[in-house]
Amino acid sequence: MSRKGHFNAAHRLNNPDWSEEKNIEIFGKCNNPNYHGHNYDVIVHVSGEVDPETGYVIDMKVLKEIMNEEVLDRYDHRNLNLDIEEFKTLNPTAENIVGVIWNRIKERLDNHLELTVTLYETERNYVEYSGK
Numbered sequence: 001m002s003r004k005g006h007f008n009a010a011h012r013l014n015n016p017d018w019s020e021e022k023n024i025e026i027f028g029k030c031n032n033p034n035y036h037g038h039n040y041d042v043i044v045h046v047s048g049e050v051d052p053e054t055g056y057v058i059d060m061k062v063l064k065e066i067m068n069e070e071v072l073d074r075y076d077h078r079n080l081n082l083d084i085e086e087f088k089t090l091n092p093t094a095e096n097i098v099g100v101i102w103n104r105i106k107e108r109l110d111n112h113l114e115l116t117v118t119l120y121e122t123e124r125n126y127v128e129y130s131g132k
Helices: 020-031 060-075 094-106
Strands: 002-011 036-047 114-120 126-129
Touching: 002 060, 036 060, 036 094, 060 094, 094 114, 094 126
Parallel strands: none
Antiparallel strands: 002 036, 036 114, 114 126
16 A cells, blocks of 8 residues: 655755765756755555455554654755754765655564655656665
8 A cells, every 4th residue: 555745845965075066067956055945755655464354554544644754744844954864964865865764664664564665856756765
């Protein structure tokens, strides 16, 4: 089963070990020192055995609460570089953002459940992570 959420956030792609010229060459406009933003969509897909008593893989209300606490409330209208602890030392690329989201959600799920997170940075650009 899957649930979709949405958040708006700003970030800057920058490697502090590189020169300004190399950062601009690699990251282009995404290296803007004043940051830039995206309207992110996130899809969380949980799979596993259906519980014979409830008929659920996971209670949708529980998944909604986890997504709100670990992703949507945490990232919405934030500067990822400045406001989110993980990204103070980790470049907030879409690949790194989806990995952080996956780890935060996975910690809250029962061990028998499988998790895949898809993060849309734009309508055309998205990444998917399954913890492998």
